[in-house]
Amino acid sequence: MDIKTDFSLDAKGLACPMPIVKTKKTMKDIEAGQVLEVLATDQGSKADLAAWAKSAGHQFLGTIEEGEVLKHYVRKSGDEDAQEKKHPNVVSNDDLNKALDSEDTLVVDVRESAEYAFEHIPGATSIPLGELDERAGELDENKELYVVCRTGNRSDMAAQKLSEKGFTKVYNVVPGMSEWAFDKTSNQ
Incomplete structure (x- = not known):
């Protein structure tokens, strides 16, 4: 499956929380509506990126596994939608x-x-x-x-x-x- 993306981030070999940290930093530099592909090898990144995207107001599109590499796709929301939620307690x-x-x-x-x-x-x-x-x-x-x-x-x-x-x-x-x-x- 060929998915059109605007940017690609290489987070292969990084363990939690680094794929999220790098994704968060990269998302600040792209425009609303653009899609970021995150390449990772940490199996925990599947749930972590999906949960982060939801809490940050972005759209987690899905993950494709190709061997050891996980390709995650996140679409940046508009700035008004991207207020990251934090648990209050x-x-x-x-x-x-x-x-x-x-x-x-x-x-x-x-x-x-x-x-x-x-x-x-x-x-x-x-x-x-x-x-x-x-x-x-x-x-x-x-x-x-x-x-x-x-x-x-x-x-x-x-x-x-x-x-x-x-x-x-x-x-x-x-x-x-x-x-x-x-x-x-x-x-x-």
Whole structure:
């Protein structure tokens, strides 16, 4: 399938959040209505770019897989439509660490399973962002959900999704695992 694009961005070999960071930067330089092709090799980029595009008000057109390369297509919306949404309930790593003592606290780690395996908060539930739609039913809606990722970007998108699904006590943890200075464990 030959798809006409206005620009192409090479994000091959980059891990989250870099494909999103580079896409966001590139989108600022193109005009409304133009289509950006993002070439990536990170499997997590499928869900990440789709969720980012939605939260930023852009149109995620789809992904074509060609071997190891994922070709994502995003159409830039008009500036009035492109106000990036942020989840309103944000807490710090310190806030989450204090909340860990409560039985009402559930930590949802939305990083990829490999990231989780090497280092995570003890007791955290691993649900990668790309699996959240199908696995949200595994979460207890009566608990306070603290959503964590590496830097707060994926967890922001996940917190928005969970709120849209009717969860009322959802918190995005920023800056997340990149600066988590408390107890950690691994599956190794």
